[in-house]
Amino acid sequence: MTFWILAPIMVAAALGLLVVRKAVHAALLLAVVMISLAVLYAVLEAPFLFAVQIIVYTGAILMLFLFVLMLVGVDASDSVVETIKGQRLLAGVSGLLLGVLLITSLTQTTLGATVGLAEANAEGNIQGIANILFSRWVFAFEVTSALLITAAVGAMVLAHRERLTPRETQPAMAARRIRDFGERGAHPGPLPPPGVFARSNAVDTAALLPDGTPAESSVSRVLAARGTVRSAPASDVDDLVRQVKGHQPHAARHADRAQDNTQGGAPQ
Amino acid sequence: MTEYVVLGAILFTIGCVGVLVRRNAIVVFMCVELMLNACNLTLVAFARQHGNLDGQIAAFFVMVVAAAEVVVGLAIIMTIFRTRRSASVDDASLLKY
Numbered sequence: 001m002t003f004w005i006l007a008p009i010m011v012a013a014a015l016g017l018l019v020v021r022k023a024v025h026a027a028l029l030l031a032v033v034m035i036s037l038a039v040l041y042a043v044l045e046a047p048f049l050f051a052v053q054i055i056v057y058t059g060a061i062l063m064l065f066l067f068v069l070m071l072v073g074v075d076a077s078d079s080v081v082e083t084i085k086g087q088r089l090l091a092g093v094s095g096l097l098l099g100v101l102l103i104t105s106l107t108q109t110t111l112g113a114t115v116g117l118a119e120a121n122a123e124g125n126i127q128g129i130a131n132i133l134f135s136r137w138v139f140a141f142e143v144t145s146a147l148l149i150t151a152a153v154g155a156m157v158l159a160h161r162e163r164l165t166p167r168e169t170q171p172a173m174a175a176r177r178i179r180d181f182g183e184r185g186a187h188p189g190p191l192p193p194p195g196v197f198a199r200s201n202a203v204d205t206a207a208l209l210p211d212g213t214p215a216e217s218s219v220s221r222v223l224a225a226r227g228t229v230r231s232a233p234a235s236d237v238d239d240l241v242r243q244v245k246g247h248q249p250h251a252a253r254h255a256d257r258a259q260d261n262t263q264g265g266a267p268q
Numbered sequence: 269m270t271e272y273v274v275l276g277a278i279l280f281t282i283g284c285v286g287v288l289v290r291r292n293a294i295v296v297f298m299c300v301e302l303m304l305n306a307c308n309l310t311l312v313a314f315a316r317q318h319g320n321l322d323g324q325i326a327a328f329f330v331m332v333v334a335a336a337e338v339v340v341g342l343a344i345i346m347t348i349f350r351t352r353r354s355a356s357v358d359d360a361s362l363l364k365y
Contacts, residue, residue: 010275011279018286044316046312061335072349087289095288111273115317147336151339161350
């Protein structure tokens with residue numbers, strides 16, 4: 001029963017892995033598949049693997065995927081351009097052939113009566129696994145430790161980067177800011193927080209400058225790259241400009257100047 | 269038991285097609301993980317079929333190897349991304365020329 005509920009979910013999530021554009025969505029779909037697999041392990045009398053699947057696969061490996069996604073590809077979505085002509089079609093056809101081959105051959109074999117693990121799990125599943133793991137498979141288990149330490153060292157070597165330029169110190173940073181201010185007029189202080197003067201203080205809504213234009217430097221670069229920055233609604237901006245003009249002549253001058261630049265009209 | 273093995277076969281096939289179709293190296297990697305998981309399901313199903321725990325041990329070792337593989341593979345993807353600013357498998361084709 002559990003199987004027939006979970007199997008369609010897993011197949012649908014796996015098929016979603018083929019079509020979703022964003023890598024983060026693919027990772028979440030993979031999480032669905034993995035957790036469903038863990039439940040199936042529990043059904044198949046493998047409680048130890050049930051726990052390991054959730055802890056190691058969903059907990060560690062998938063989180064590692066998400067970490068790397070955050071580091072690498074916040075704006076990474078697949079291109080739909082085919083670099084090899086007809087590759088998608090051929091891949092689909094060959095995949096279909098492989099699937100048909102596997103399924104027909106599997107359904108035509110008779111597996112015989114299921115023995116079940118009641119006898120092997122008599123002392124408990126974990127005790128049973130430990131008995132075999134530390135007797136018949138003990139050499140493979142020891143070799144695994146060599147594999148893991150190699151992987152850890154390899155990851156450190158690959159991720160290590162030699163520092164080619166000296167580290168920028170705080171005085172140097174301050175001097176650079178002031179130099180930028182002197183040469184280009186860049187604002188030397190901290191960047192404006194999002195949502196200031198806007199109708200919403202959400203982090204993805206740009207702050208409004210006194211003349212009603214959104215301040216692009218107030219939203220995170222990452223959000224801009226993802227394309228999830230919301231502008232304050234245009235009607236709100238107009239309302240705000242009208243209020244600013246009505247009540248505050250100093251701020252209104254900015255708005256007028258902006259209008260002059262675009263329309264070339266006379267100051268009101 | 270056949271239904272579990274067939275589900276494993278379907279997931280494996282989907283993983284294969286994903287490796288062939290997807291362009292983002294990280295998603296390709298996820299599809300490889302899907303294939304490993306499909307094999308694990310088959311191993312666990314056959315362990316129950318035959319009534320001994322060797323299949324579960326094999327699945328356990330597959331998980332360990334997958335963990336090590338993911339660590340190294342993602343480090344390689346990070347290194348490629350650092351030099352090319354791209355995680356697309358199409359961009360790492362210099363050996364072709």
